[in-house]
Structures are given as C-alpha cells and as structure tokens.
Amino acid sequence: MTTGDQLELLAAPEPVPPPVLLEEGVDERSGEVAPVRIARVAVDTPLPHLDRLFDYAVPPELDPQPVPGCRVKVRFAGRATDGYVVGLGETTAHEGRLAPLTKVVSAEPVLSAEVLGLAREVADRWAGTLSDVLRLAVPPRQAKVEARPSVPRPDDDLPGVDDEVWHLWPDGPGFLGALESGTSPRVVWEALPLRDPAVAVAQAALATLRSGRGTVVCVPDARELDHWDAALTSVLGHGRHVVLSSGQKPAERYRSFLAVARGEVSIVLGTRAAAFAPVHDLGLVTVWDDGDDLYAEPRAPYLHAREVLLTRAVREDAAVLVGGYARTAEAQSLVGSGWARSMRAEAVTRRRAWPRLDVTDGSVAGGAPARLPHQVFAAVRRADGPVLVQVPRRGYRTSLSCQDCRTPARCAACDGPLAQGGRGATLACRWCGTEAPRWTCPTCGSARLRAPVVGQLRTAEEYAAAFPDRAVVTSGGADVLAEAPPGDVLVLATPGAEPRVEGGYALVVLMDTWLALGRDDLRVGEEAHRRWFNALALARERAAAVAVGDPATLQGLVRADPAGLAERELAERAEAHLPPVARVAVVEAPADVVAELASRSWPGATEVLGPVPVPTRPGEPEHDRLVLRTPRRDGPALAAALKDLQSARSAAKLPPLRVRIDPHAF
Structure with missing residues (x-):
C-alpha cells in the first residue's frame, strides 16, 4: 500500500x-x-x-x-x-x-488488499502466522489457467427478485428489499423444512447482486455443494456464480478463484476456504448450518469459517445471514448482544412446518426397553412412502462386552476396544487393528459377547428382518448417499449422512438418542439437536416422526424451538465462562513445557486450568494440556501473549506449541 x-x-x-x-x-x-x-x-x-x-x-x-x-x-x-x-x-x-x-x-x-488485511486480522485473532492463513486464502498457481483471458459477464439482464420463498418469515421480504437497496442488515435465520434454504439464499444473493455488490455463501461439505450449486444456477442463471472448494481439481479450483479475483463473477459458493474468496464490492456473507464441525480448520491456526465471515463483514460493511434449521450458541450470542436480528417464523407456522414428533423410551408397561420399540414398529408399518431411520453409530457392532459379567471386550495388544465389522467377521481392535478370533473374558472366562452399541449396518439387518416388504439401504462412513431411491424404501443413515429423497420422507425415526448425548464433549447437546433437526427437516409436509429416548431431554424437538434451545445453551455457557461468552485458549505440549506455562503470568483476568494429561493412542507422544480462560475483552491480549510465546520459541529453535483459540471441540 x-x-x-x-x-x-x-x-x-x-x-x-x-x-x-x-x-x-x-x-x-x-x-x-x-x-x-x-x-x-x-x-x-x-x-x-x-x-x-x-x-x-x-x-x-x-x-x-x-x-x-x-x-x-x-x-x-x-x-x-x-x-x-x-x-x-x-x-x-x-x-x-x-x-x-x-x-x-x-x-x-491474486492477493487483494482486502484479503491481506483480513488474513492479518485472522492470524492475530487465532495466534497464528500470516503465511498459514494465506495458504488457505490463495490456491496454488496453475499457469495454463492464468493464461486464459478474462470474459466478464454483463449484469444488465438480471432476473427480478422473487420474495415468495421468504414469506413464511414476517421480516423476510423486508430483508431482501434491504439487500437490493444496498444496505447491510445482519440476520440470524431459523430455516423451516417447507422452504429450500438454498433457493432462499440464492434470492438473497440475487438481491445483493442487483445492488451492484457480491456475495460469499459457505456450506459445510461437498455433498451440500451440488444441491446449492443447482439452486443458485436456477435462480441466477448460468455463469453468475462459481464454486470454490478444496475438493475440486487444482485447475478447476484456480479457474474459479481467478474468475472472482478478476471480477468476472461476484458470487461465490464454497466450503470453509471460500470465506477468503476475493469478491469485489462484497455486500453479503452467508454461512449455512454454522454448527457443523467441518467449518473448523484442522490445521494451524485452527480458525472457524463463521468467525472469518463475521470479521470480514465488519471490515467491508457487508450484510450477514447466519442460517440453519438449528441454532448455535454463537449465533444466539449475536442476537442477544443486539449485533444481529433474529429472523423466525411465527409459532403456528413453525409447528405446521415441522413433523409431529412422538417420543418413546422403548419400554412397554414398565418392561425393559426394546431394541425396536413397538411405537417405532407401528409407525413404520403405517408410513406411506420412504422412511428415514437415523442411527447414531456407524459400522456393525461398535462396542462389545461380556454377556455374562458385562466386562468390556478389550484388545490384548493395546487395551483398545474390540468391535465387529460385519456378520461373521472376526473381532478386531478399533485402535490398532489386531484381530481376536478366540476372545474370552479375562474376568469370568466366558466367550459369549453382547453389543450394547450397534451401528447402522447391524440395525439395517434388524429392520430388514422386521419389514421384509421394504427395500433397506444404508448411508454412512465411506458409503454416503446423496439421494435415496423413491418408493417404500427404508434408509438407515448415520448423523450427517442422511440422503435427500424426492418429495421428502413420510416418516423420520431418531434411534438411540441417548447415545448422541453420551459423548464427553462441550457441545454434545447443541451438536445432537443440530443433527436431529437436520434429519427432521428432510420430512415431507404433514409427515410423522418418532424419537427413541428420554421425553424430558427432547422437549426442544417436540416444541420445534431451536432458538429456545440455543438461548439455554448460551446461558449455560455463560455460567461456565465458556465461549462465546469468554475466550478460551487450549495449549498442548510436553509435560515440562506445560508446567512452566501454568506458572507464567498471563494478561488481564486470565484463569489457568490444568495441566491435565491428554489421552493418547499407542505410538503417540505423551503430552499435557493447559486451558487458559479469559473474558472476551482480554481475548486479543491473550492471543498476542501466546503469539509472542510462539515467536520466542521459534527464535530459540524450540518446537512449537499447539495453540487453539476457542476450539470447536477439546
């Protein structure tokens, strides 16, 4: 400059x-x-x-x-x-x-002044380096693609904005009008199953384009990209947007990047790296389903695409649309602080849009819970059309224990959990892969096994036996379906792998919800409800739904109230002084280094929690974890202190620390 x-x-x-x-x-x-x-x-x-x-x-x-x-x-x-x-x-x-x-x-x-400034701010926010961020922002060069001349598309024949898809939300048409007039509203949007969110966002991008400004739209994964790409094309026409994703071939990705950098197009659809797309005159940033952990970058500086987009919106005075069927605590904090406005349909509209959910604990007349509860069996029998069954674990029998004394089945080589990959398959360790063809219980000597947790493959066998008149298909792991076949099909899918079906599902079943809530994770409740709402959103109008679990725990689903759930989640985070109310830094290093950091003086009102040992698998180096917690106002000072620490170690040729600020999970 x-x-x-x-x-x-x-x-x-x-x-x-x-x-x-x-x-x-x-x-x-x-x-x-x-x-x-x-x-x-x-x-x-x-x-x-x-x-x-x-x-x-x-x-x-x-x-x-x-x-x-x-x-x-x-x-x-x-x-x-x-x-x-x-x-x-x-x-x-x-x-x-x-x-x-x-x-x-x-x-x-290829590096604009706006993206450079954003990258510098992002690097400082997450205690990283500029070069690490620029590797995410600018794809590798492809000389042949660069030689192609620019061909800007004129925007004088833009279609008109159709606000019909936004009429279910009282503020929806006004939001589109504000975008078209050139202003920058900030909205947290609670989507509904009866309207395709991709089409709604495409209309918002069109309204922004008619004001002479560009749009960045981020979705979680490549499976969503295909659907959203088709929706944007149907609304905008061909050639007015590009797809930018790390999953593309290098030449295709660089071609899309150059089209944006040269100003040929001003609407970008992509995954988390698209948050840095060099859109000229940015007018709107959109992130769909921001609670998905795919938005969290797994490499340093471990940034989150939602936060990058929000930072960019402030820097470039752009409008914001944070949308999803569920709502995160971070999105609710934007509403609670007054920084963004909540866009929700009226209560009666929400109840009509979401399927009616019945909850059962799987028991009958006080007896033990059944693996296939009667209420689920009857609902599947009544369903006139495709049925979706969400199973919280993939695989076959993912957890095994002794049938007689309930001792968990563990590997003799590394003490890892034993599992069975399919009918008749040999038991094998989930950690090291060692097979155990003749396992016997070390406590009682029994060779009989039980499976307290089964995956979608084993559940599919049970459903196929119970409903022989239905075709049973599975989706999960390495075999994820984008679309399910029509007709009286029964789809067994793991969370996040549920395929769409033409016309929607006649019935959605949420199996073993207690398993989804049993993980040791900061976001377990929020993540479980997000996946449940996403599955229910695939149902057709007036469809039925059954959840197997604790009725008291699932009341947010019954009431179809994502905002209420997010508000309670945010209140619990505030009581525990956790993000987004506070700023948290997680530092991992060898035990002697972490011990020294624990005794160090940190900025402001920073609390030091730990150190604690980090569980490792065989062959992994042992290390400890330190958690630094500080009020949000002291967040920049803590990040700067951690960055100075990394710089000092780098200058002394010492190994770097693993520093994650506000990690999605730890």
Missing part, C-alpha cells in the same frame, strides 16, 4: 541481513543515479518470529513487472522462497542495502 510516493508501513520491520546486495542503477543518458523501487513482500515462512513484511529492491530487469498482489520469489534465510508483493514505493525503513527480488513468478494480482 502506498501514500503518494511514500510506502505506508503496517509495522516497522526489523532489519534482516540481506543475502545479496543491490547497487543503485545509473541512467546512461543523464548520468544520474536512478531510483530503485521498493517492494514490500509477505514471505511464505511458517516461523512465528519472522511473521512480518520485508522490503526488497526491484531490479531494473524486473521493473515494471511486480504489481501489488502478485507472486514473487525472494532470497530468504539463504534459500529461494515464495512470497506476495503487498505494496510498492521508493522508500524503506531498512537502514542497510536491500536484497533484490529474485523472480516475478506471475504478474497476476
């Missing part, structure tokens, strides 16, 4: 000894010393203590090729390293001679 001829400095760089010196050039005609242009470069280095911008001289033979945002090669720490030019000028704060740019890899500007 420049101000006149003066380079505007984001932060004063520390002097770095250049590996090569550049002499000033001399103009042969005038004999005067020619000024040398200075390029400010974001160097691709993962080292925290070098996480800043560096100045390089532009040699005369490369001038005027470099432009802000282009890729270059520079000498850094004695080797050729990739980087991006982020600014050009004629002065530098560096007191010595500058090293020259080695090569202009491409004159294509």
Whole structure:
C-alpha cells in the first residue's frame, strides 16, 4: 500500500541481513543515479518470529513487472522462497542495502488488499502466522489457467427478485428489499423444512447482486455443494456464480478463484476456504448450518469459517445471514448482544412446518426397553412412502462386552476396544487393528459377547428382518448417499449422512438418542439437536416422526424451538465462562513445557486450568494440556501473549506449541 510516493508501513520491520546486495542503477543518458523501487513482500515462512513484511529492491530487469498482489520469489534465510508483493514505493525503513527480488513468478494480482488485511486480522485473532492463513486464502498457481483471458459477464439482464420463498418469515421480504437497496442488515435465520434454504439464499444473493455488490455463501461439505450449486444456477442463471472448494481439481479450483479475483463473477459458493474468496464490492456473507464441525480448520491456526465471515463483514460493511434449521450458541450470542436480528417464523407456522414428533423410551408397561420399540414398529408399518431411520453409530457392532459379567471386550495388544465389522467377521481392535478370533473374558472366562452399541449396518439387518416388504439401504462412513431411491424404501443413515429423497420422507425415526448425548464433549447437546433437526427437516409436509429416548431431554424437538434451545445453551455457557461468552485458549505440549506455562503470568483476568494429561493412542507422544480462560475483552491480549510465546520459541529453535483459540471441540 502506498501514500503518494511514500510506502505506508503496517509495522516497522526489523532489519534482516540481506543475502545479496543491490547497487543503485545509473541512467546512461543523464548520468544520474536512478531510483530503485521498493517492494514490500509477505514471505511464505511458517516461523512465528519472522511473521512480518520485508522490503526488497526491484531490479531494473524486473521493473515494471511486480504489481501489488502478485507472486514473487525472494532470497530468504539463504534459500529461494515464495512470497506476495503487498505494496510498492521508493522508500524503506531498512537502514542497510536491500536484497533484490529474485523472480516475478506471475504478474497476476491474486492477493487483494482486502484479503491481506483480513488474513492479518485472522492470524492475530487465532495466534497464528500470516503465511498459514494465506495458504488457505490463495490456491496454488496453475499457469495454463492464468493464461486464459478474462470474459466478464454483463449484469444488465438480471432476473427480478422473487420474495415468495421468504414469506413464511414476517421480516423476510423486508430483508431482501434491504439487500437490493444496498444496505447491510445482519440476520440470524431459523430455516423451516417447507422452504429450500438454498433457493432462499440464492434470492438473497440475487438481491445483493442487483445492488451492484457480491456475495460469499459457505456450506459445510461437498455433498451440500451440488444441491446449492443447482439452486443458485436456477435462480441466477448460468455463469453468475462459481464454486470454490478444496475438493475440486487444482485447475478447476484456480479457474474459479481467478474468475472472482478478476471480477468476472461476484458470487461465490464454497466450503470453509471460500470465506477468503476475493469478491469485489462484497455486500453479503452467508454461512449455512454454522454448527457443523467441518467449518473448523484442522490445521494451524485452527480458525472457524463463521468467525472469518463475521470479521470480514465488519471490515467491508457487508450484510450477514447466519442460517440453519438449528441454532448455535454463537449465533444466539449475536442476537442477544443486539449485533444481529433474529429472523423466525411465527409459532403456528413453525409447528405446521415441522413433523409431529412422538417420543418413546422403548419400554412397554414398565418392561425393559426394546431394541425396536413397538411405537417405532407401528409407525413404520403405517408410513406411506420412504422412511428415514437415523442411527447414531456407524459400522456393525461398535462396542462389545461380556454377556455374562458385562466386562468390556478389550484388545490384548493395546487395551483398545474390540468391535465387529460385519456378520461373521472376526473381532478386531478399533485402535490398532489386531484381530481376536478366540476372545474370552479375562474376568469370568466366558466367550459369549453382547453389543450394547450397534451401528447402522447391524440395525439395517434388524429392520430388514422386521419389514421384509421394504427395500433397506444404508448411508454412512465411506458409503454416503446423496439421494435415496423413491418408493417404500427404508434408509438407515448415520448423523450427517442422511440422503435427500424426492418429495421428502413420510416418516423420520431418531434411534438411540441417548447415545448422541453420551459423548464427553462441550457441545454434545447443541451438536445432537443440530443433527436431529437436520434429519427432521428432510420430512415431507404433514409427515410423522418418532424419537427413541428420554421425553424430558427432547422437549426442544417436540416444541420445534431451536432458538429456545440455543438461548439455554448460551446461558449455560455463560455460567461456565465458556465461549462465546469468554475466550478460551487450549495449549498442548510436553509435560515440562506445560508446567512452566501454568506458572507464567498471563494478561488481564486470565484463569489457568490444568495441566491435565491428554489421552493418547499407542505410538503417540505423551503430552499435557493447559486451558487458559479469559473474558472476551482480554481475548486479543491473550492471543498476542501466546503469539509472542510462539515467536520466542521459534527464535530459540524450540518446537512449537499447539495453540487453539476457542476450539470447536477439546
């Protein structure tokens, strides 16, 4: 970035000894010393203590090729390293001679000033480095794709906005009108089964496009992408949006990225990496089903796409649409703080839209709960059309124990849990894979086994035997169906793998809900309800639904009240001082390092919880975990302290710590 001829400095760089010196050039005609242009470069280095911008001289033979945002090669720490030019000028704060740019890899500007600023803020928010974030934001170069000329699509023949799909929400048509007029409303939207959310969001993107602005739409996974891509095409027409996902082939992904960077299209649909798409004149950011853990980046700096989009909306004054059938505590906090408005249908509309849910604990007249309760059996018999059965575990028999004394069946090699992969299959350890063909109980000597937890494959066998007149299909694990066959089919699916069916399901059954609530996880209740609501949303109008579990626990489903559930979840988080009310940093390292960190002084009112050992599997190095908890106002200071700590360790050539701020799960 420049101000006149003066380079505007984001932060004063520390002097770095250049590996090569550049002499000033001399103009042969005038004999005067020619000024040398200075390029400010974001160097691709993962080292925290070098996480800043560096100045390089532009040699005369490369001038005027470099432009802000282009890729270059520079000498850094004695080797050729990739980087991006982020600014050009004629002065530098560096007191010595500058090293020259080695090569202009491409004159294509792929890193915009807006995305650079966003990446810097995201890196600071999650105590990471700029280069780690830029690897997510900018895909690898494909030279052949870059050579393709730009062909912008004119937007003078845009279709009109149809607000009919938004009429179930009293504020819906007004929301579209605000987008079309160029304003930036912020909304947390509670979707309903009777309206396709992809079509509704497509109309919002069209309204934003008619105001001359662009849109970023993020969905959790590639399975959703196909459906949403078709919906956007049907509303916008061909060529007005692109799909951007890490699952694409490199050339296809880079082609989509360049179309956005060059301004050919201004609507992007994608997974979490699409949050950084370089959309010109951004007017709307949308995230669908923001509670899905696929939005959490599994690599450093462990960011969350929802938070990236919200940060970007503030930076670029864009509208916000956070939508889903369920609602997260984070989304509810936006409403509770007044930062966003809640968009809900009226209570009578919600009750009509969601299927009527009956709850059974599986018992009859006080007897023991049945694996296939009578209420479920009768509902399947009555169902006129496809039936969806959600089973909380994939596989066959995923948990085994002794039939006589109930001792869990464990592996003799690593003490891991034994499981059975199919009918007649040999028992094998879920951790190390060691088979146990002749297992006997170490406590009582019995060879008989029982399965307290079974997966969708075993459940499918039970349902096939009970309903021989129905075709039984499964979806889960490596075999996930996008669409179920029509007719009187019975679909057994794990949470998140439920296929759509034309016209919707006549019946939805939620099996073993107690298992979904039995995990040791901070978000167990929120995650379970999100998956249940998503399954119920696949039902047709006036469909039936049955849940097997505790009626008191499932009242939020019975009342079809996601916002009420989210409000209670947020209140519980506030009492426990957990995100999003507070800021939490989880640090994992060897025990001696964590012990030293536990005794360290941290900013503000930071609490130190731990250290505790982290459970590991055989072969994994042992390490401890430390949790740092602080009020939100002290969050930036805690992130800065952790970043300084990482920088000090990097400069001392010590192994980095694993630092996760507000992790989705820990």
